[in-house]
Each structure stands twice: as structure tokens, then as C-alpha cells.
Amino acid sequence: MSTSPRNRTVVSCVLLVVSLGAGVTACGSGGHPLSGRPYDAADQISFNAPSGEREKVDPDKPLEVTADDDGRITDVTAVDAAGRYVAGELSADGGRWHSTSPLAANARYTVRVSTEDEDGAPGRETLTFHTGRPVTKKRLDVTFGPEAGKYGVGQPVTADLSVPVKDKASRAIVERALKVDSLPSAEGAWHWVDDKKLHYRPKEYWPANATIEVRSNLDGIKIGDRLWGGTAEPLRLTTGDKIVAVTDAAAHRMTVYKNDQVIKEIPVTTGMPGYDTRNGVKVVLAKEGTVRMTSASIGAADFYDLTVHHSVRVTNSGEYVHAAPWSTGSQGYANVSHGCTGMSTANAQWFYDTINEGDIVQVVNSGGDTMAPFGNGFGDWNLDWKNWSAGSALVGGTKEVPAPQEYARLRPESV
Template sequence: MRRSAPAGRRGGGRLRLAVTAMLAGTLLLTAACSGGGDDDKPSWQGGGNGSGAGASQAPSAGPKLSTVAVTSPATDATSVELRSEVKYNSEDPQNTEVTVTDAKGKTVEGTLDKDGNAWRPAEALAWNTKYTVTVKTPAAEGKNNTTTSSFTTMKEPSDLVRVTSFLADGQTVGVGMPLIMKFGKAIPEKYRGEVERRMPVTATPAQEGTWRWISPTEVQYRPKEYWQAGTKVFYKAQLKGVKLGDNAYGRSDLTVDLKIGRKMVMNVSNKTKTMTVEEDGKVIKTIKVSLGKKSTPSASGTMVVMEKAAHTIFDTTDEDPVNGYKTPIDWAQRVTYSGQFIHAAPWSEGVQGRSNVSHGCVNISEALGKWLFDRTLMGDVVTVSGTEEKLKNGDGWTNWNMSWEEYKKGSYLKN
């Protein structure tokens, strides 16, 4: 007969089995919950080299809040120039809004360059005024992402430079008319390029052109070719608060809106002693002329009508007290600073078309002097050819008396 194990021994066996199972479970739990590095992690927790199909990915990050900051002008900056741009940082520039307000809370007009992260005022800001900048991007993660900054513009300086335009709104001028801007004091060379940048010219239809410095106080603009007949021209000087010298600033802005008339060109030939008048490419009149005699020759070159007077007096006695003269003149049209005019000269009508007897002017008859005077505009082109003397650049509006390549050299904006 088989003997049974004692009860104590049977119970002890079951106890050993339970302890063994519990220890094994403890070891598995320890292996799963502890470890010194990635190599100790099971593959299903992203550790070790496991990459089985059952591996899960780490949870993705939530939406990131875009941050903004004003970088220029610095917060609470003072003496800021009137045309300074506002620079900012943004992680979402295409959806960033920029608002600038003055001390009264009025919004300042400006343009936003989202690619360059810059806001630029449409006009000069006011002197000695506090402005507040607000930069904002769309809310993210329930937060309103907005920043503000303030700055104060410079006080009005004592040295302000007056800027004036020779032409005014509403004028109609000839196809050779240069745009002329003058300054109340000399502009040093290092500031001239910035002045040109601040004086944009818009022509409709569009035409290539450039400014050229005639002197430290005067700059003129012409297109590459004569203005197209009927062109609308708009130009502006955005110079208020712009530095025009070491301690000088522009006093104000100005704009001019004008029109180019029909194309009229007067071609004077010393060889034939005639003036051929062309309008829009067609000859409308041929006029007999008398030019300057050998001792006082007319200048050959390309000029424009600068000034018109129906009746005036030529007085040269101040320049030449001995041989000077005072003579009443009708239908005078100035083409040079030095005194070359187109005008009626009834005393030379008998030789007009045959010989030269003037002091350098273009003489025409009384009747044709009025006919021409009634049809010309300031800025109409006059060419004289075949005389003993050449026109000196600068003796009048001689913008067309040089090539385009030569003319461009007078600009401080280098392409």
C-alpha cells in the first residue's frame, strides 16, 4: 500500500510553487519598469532595436504658438526719424498684422512688407510725437498672441531745407520738358542718392527716365527719349524729415501732377536759313530766319522753350555799357540762359532766309512770330544746326543736348 505524504509536506510544496510564481512575476515587472537606457527598454516601449509592426509612435506635439516681437525702433526709443520703418519678428509673417497709432489713438496709414517683416509709413510721421506699435498673429492654443511697443519721433530741427518744384499741378508742357527740383541749400554728395530714391516719377504710359544733378541745389529729370505726347506725369518729393545734410532735414513733402501735350519740334538750319516746324511728326510750317552774325553766332544744339513773353525789352547795357542796347521785342521765346531767343524782328525781315544779322537769336517775321508764339508750349524742343558755335551744356535746359548714357552719369543712383 502506497504511503501518503504527510500533510505538512503537501502544504509546503504548494507554498514553494506559489512563492516561485510570485518571484517570477516580480522579475518580469522589474524588467518591464526599470532599466538604465534605451537598450534596456522593450521594443513595444520604443527601446532597444525593436522595430516590429506592433511598435507604436511617440505622441505628436500639439499646435505651436507663433511668437511676435518688435525689433525696431527699440521699445521707448526717442529721437526716431520721421520715415523710420517698424521691423518685427514673427513665426507666421503672412498672417501677422501691424497697427501703428499716434498719441490720440488714430491709426497711421502705412504699407506692410510681409516678406521683409517691415511696416513703412505712407507719409512722414509728425515731429516729437509718441507712437504705439501693435503686432498680432492669430490666436493659438487659446492664447491671444499680441505684443505692443512705443517710440517717440525726433524734435523738429532748426536746420530745415526747403524743397520746391519749378512745375505745378495742372500744367501742360512740351515733350522736351525736364522735371526740375530745387533745394534751399546745397545737398552734399553722400545724401543725393537717398534724395533721388525719395523722388519717384510715374509716367502713364511708362517710360524709362532718371534724375541728373545740375548743381548741388538743383536736380532735373528726363526720360530716355522725348516724353510721349499725351503722357500723364506724377512725381513727388517725400523729403520731410529726410536727412539732407549732416544736421539738415527736409522741411516738407510735395507732389506734382501734369500732362505732356502734343509733340512739337522746331528745327532751325543755318544752311537753309529756315525753321521747319513739326507737330506730331508732320511739317506744319516752314519759316525764314536770320541767325547770329559771325561776331555773335547762334549756338548749335538741342534746346527747349524755357520762357515766353508776348512783349518785353532786351536790355544789354548792364553787360556792355558801350555797345549795349535796349530794344522792344515781340513774341519772345527764351531757349538759353545766356540770352538766345526766338523772336519777331521786323527790322531783319528783308534778309531773313538769306543772311545772318542777329546778336545770336533766331529772328523771324512779326506775323510768323505771333503765329509760332500762339502754338508753342514751355518744354517744346528747338534744334539749331550748322552754326560756328556749339551749345554749352548747362546754358539752359540742355538735358537733350547729350546722349542718354552721358545723362545717366549725373545720377547718384548707380544701377
């Protein structure tokens, strides 16, 4: 009787399998399948796009998916070969889905549709199609800035457009496709400086030692009438320590912070009356070292022509932080410069070695105007977050952004 234990076990297993199989069949016929395998919904839905590669879909037209009377659409996912998803809207009854974001031209799309039949059983269908090339050759390319590298926590990201974009709806398409990601993460927004330039900054300064990735998803996307998105090279930036130098013009003193801790206090002199240093936050533009500064560059009545060392530029029009050995007797006591922030040679060398492009130089309690947000360097941080967000086509809505002030003087301004 060798058949006992093993054969009994086998027979039991066979009976179990049959039992489960019968259960699945019964549930399937009743509309409550235990299996997750969906049925083929090809006969239940229709597309307004031909499948395959021979016939191209017009990217100007929205994508539509429609269900027949025997079922309803529960979900649609449309994505191109570059990983760009198409936003869409599903009707309340599940009868129709249509795209709400534009398709890219000359792209391959995969559309996955989930359905339910009258009994609630799930169905699936997948469609692939290709869009044609745009009829027009007019395209919008994007150039990101600054150059890839390491910067201070105040450095804005810039996007220069090859073609002006004025229409608000077109601006929203452009802005939605310009992606900025940081690690650690930081809330931020684009701001339209003018029709061809955008700046991006976080709500607060970038995190210290962060990595920032910038890219465009505009390639092949329709932006407006006869205007299509072009290419853009991605950009990668990193930040260093948080360096902020705050100059109190009334106290004639600069306090330098590293990661929110005071690391040095420096006696300084700033602009005398009539040449007052601008108030506000300025982002370091460059470390220029030795610079020749003349009175002619600003039309000063008193003549000077000086070679200045350890010069750090903070405005396009020529405001610097630099060594000023001729005014050491006034540093910490009086403001005697033509607009720059001057300090002793030793302190200027320390500052030059400590500060980097993208770091923050802030001036308070000066008689000067506040630095303009745009047009004279990076004064972006002089807009509060509400006003900064108002310059976004996505966040701010309808507020128009004034054109930046033009500055003619690009030479060193003052000492």
C-alpha cells in the same frame, strides 16, 4: 412617414459638416492645415520696438524682428500712416528681419509679421508703434517746379532743396523719396545739378497729352547727421501736343513739327560769325511778346536799340526767336543776327501763337557752341541718357556732377 426626403437631406448635411470638421482638426495637428486662418505668433517673435503710444521709438535705430527657435519669419511688412513702406532684409534661415531704409520721425507704424512653426503652420502677429520727434530742428524742405500747369513735352521737373546735400548716401535717400509718375508712363531719372538742385526728365521727351504727378516722401525721414526731411507741396503738370522747332543755321530754315508731322517751314536768319547761335536743344522758357533789345546787353560793337515783337525766350542770357522785319532780305539766305533766330513778322506771329513754354527749339549746323545743360535755361536734353543717368545718386553711382556755369547777363542778348 413625413420624415423621409427632407430629414434625410438634413442628416446628410450634418454628417458632411462633421466630416469636414474632423478633417480640419486632423490636418491641423499634422502641420498641413486646410484652413487659411493663422495662429497667433505673439509668443514666437520679438521686436526691438515697444507697442503703443506712450513710449516712442528712436527713428535713428533700425527696426528688428526676431523669431525664436520654434519658428521662422516668412514675411514682414512695415508701413507708416502716410503709406510709406519700410524696406528690409530677411536672413536666409528666417530667424531675423531688419529694416534697411530709415524710419520717419513722429510717425505711426504698423508692422505685420508672417511666420511658420516647426510643422509649417502659418502664424501672424501685428505690432503698432510710434517714432519720436527728431532731436535737431534742422530740416530739408523741397520746392518743386515749374508752377502747376500745362507745358510742352521738353519741360524738366525741378526740385530745389532748402539745405545743401553733398554726401552720396544722403543724396540717395533724398532722391529715393522724390517721386515722379506720368500717365502714359515714361522712363526717367533725377540728375543732381548741384548740392541744392535736381532736375528730372524722361529718357525721351514726355509723351504728348500726359499727366505728371510729383511728390516727396521725405517728411520725417533722416537724411544725414542732424538733418531730417521736411515738407513739400505736390505738383501736377500736363503736357500738350509734341511741338519741336528745328532750325538749320546753315540752310537758314526752321522746320516746325507737331506730333512728328511737319506743319510749317520758315525762312530764318541766325547769328552771324562772332555772334553764332548756340547749337543744341533748348526748352522754351517764356513767351515775352514785345521786348526791348540793345547792343549794350552783349557789348556789341555796332549799336542797336530795338523794340522787338513776338519774342520767345529760349535762354536766360537772352537768346530769342522773334520777328525781325529789318532782315527779311537775308532770311533764308544769310545769317546776320547777333545770336537770335529772326523771321518775318507774319511768321513770327504764327510761331508765337503755336509755340508754348516747355516746347522744344533745336538748332543744328551753327558755328556756335552747344548750349550748356544747366545754368542758362533748360539745356537738359543736350546730355545723352548715359551722362544724364550718371548724375543720379541711384542710377549713376559715384560720378560727381560739376557745378553749372554762372551767367551774369539776364537781359535780352541779341537781335
